[in-house]
Structures are given as C-alpha cells and as structure tokens.
Amino acid sequence: xxxxxxxxxxxxxxxxxxxxxxxxxxxxxxxxxxxxxxxxxxxxxxxxxxxxxxxxxxxxxxxxxxxxxxxxxxxxxxxxxxxxxxxxxxxxxx
Amino acid sequence: xxxxxxxxxxxxxxxxxxxxxxxxxxxxxxxxxxxxxxxxxxxxxxxxxxxxxxxxxxxxxxxxxxxxxxxxxxxxxxxxxxxxxxxxxxxxxx
Numbered sequence: 001x002x003x004x005x006x007x008x009x010x011x012x013x014x015x016x017x018x019x020x021x022x023x024x025x026x027x028x029x030x031x032x033x034x035x036x037x038x039x040x041x042x043x044x045x046x047x048x049x050x051x052x053x054x055x056x057x058x059x060x061x062x063x064x065x066x067x068x069x070x071x072x073x074x075x076x077x078x079x080x081x082x083x084x085x086x087x088x089x090x091x092x093x094x
Numbered sequence: 095x096x097x098x099x100x101x102x103x104x105x106x107x108x109x110x111x112x113x114x115x116x117x118x119x120x121x122x123x124x125x126x127x128x129x130x131x132x133x134x135x136x137x138x139x140x141x142x143x144x145x146x147x148x149x150x151x152x153x154x155x156x157x158x159x160x161x162x163x164x165x166x167x168x169x170x171x172x173x174x175x176x177x178x179x180x181x182x183x184x185x186x187x188x
Contacts (some may be wrong), residue, residue, distance in 0.1 A: 022161045034151070037151065040174055048154065049154050050154045051152070052153070053150060053151045054152075056148050056149050057131065058145070059142040059145040061140075062144045071138070077109075
C-alpha cells in the first residue's frame with residue numbers, strides 16, 4: 001500500500017522505479033545493420049547465423065505504483081521512443 | 095564430452111550455441127543519444143533520470159564447447175563488434 005492517510009489529508013508516497021525498455025525491429029523486417037555485421041564476420045572467418053539485434057533503454061522514474069509507471073512508459077514508447085509501424089517493444093518495471 | 099573416438103578416427107561433434115553480446119559505452123562516457131531522449135521526454139512532460147542505453151546482438155554459432163565459442167566471440171568483439179576504447183561488452187553463451 002502506497003497511500004497513507006494521516007489526519008484529514010491523503011499523503012501519496014512516490015517510489016523510484018528502474019525501467020528497462022527493449023526495442024527491436026518487428027519480425028520479418030530487414031535489418032541492414034545485422035546483415036552487414038554477419039557479412040563482415042564471415043569475411044573475417046567467423047561463421048555466424050540468425051544474427052539479430054535490439055536496443056535497450058534503461059532509466060529511473062518516480063511513480064505511485066508499477067502499473068502507473070508501465071502505463072506512462074507505454075505512452076512514452078508510442079509518442080517518442082519507438083516507431084510503432086516497424087518496432088516491437090517490451091517494458092520491464094523493477 | 096564432445097569427442098567420440100570410433101575406430102582409428104577422431105570424430106568431433108559440433109553443437110550450435112546461442113550467443114548474446116551486450117555492448118555499452120564505458121561508464122563516464124557521454125552518451126548524446128540517451129541525453130537527447132531524456133531531454134525530449136522532459137519536454138513531453140515525462141520526468142526520467144539516469145537514462146542509459148546499450149545494444150544487444152544475438153546470433154547462433156557452431157562450435158565444440160562453450161569456452162571455445164566464448165573465446166571466438168571475444169576475438170570478434172575486439173576485431174569488429176566493439177571499439178575497445180569506448181565500449182564495454184558482456185558475452186553470454188547458452
């Protein structure tokens with residue numbers, strides 16, 4: 001419980017949460033970066049396959065509870081962090 | 095044990111391993127991408143702090159055992175995947 005009622009006023013305690021957002025291209029999208037890496041590794045003599053990549057963004061955020069934070073981060077992803085047409089994202093709040 | 099001796103010949107069994115390489119800027123390095131994101135989020139009304147980011151590269155690789163794979167991937171990081179002057183990396187072989 002994050003709400004503590006003292007006297008007549010309602011005090012809300014904000015906690016700091018660690019957030020991790022993983023952003024990857026949707027399945028089936030061509031990723032020029034990873035295919036270049038795969039080709040370059042091949043030229044150097046390393047055989048790798050199914051190369052894939054994703055970005056992770058970590059930050060701290062204050063809020064009342066996990067679900068509030070998750071909702072805000074979901075908004076942030078839609079408005080700024082990702083391009084919903086080509087990206088998939090996963091949010092972890094700890 | 096991955097080596098099986100049959101008759102006079104030595105047969106080596108290669109297995110396919112899933113490799114994950116996380117590449118981040120060394121601590122203390124200025125990351126213009128994350129500081130821009132933090133500023134942009136602030137303009138949109140979201141207060142976040144200690145923003146950080148890293149890239150993850152995943153691929154599959156055939157080899158005799160985990161330690162051989164790890165050694166090869168370490169080489170790959172030094173030669174192509176990272177810039178050892180500014181990047182730290184972590185390797186996971188599964």
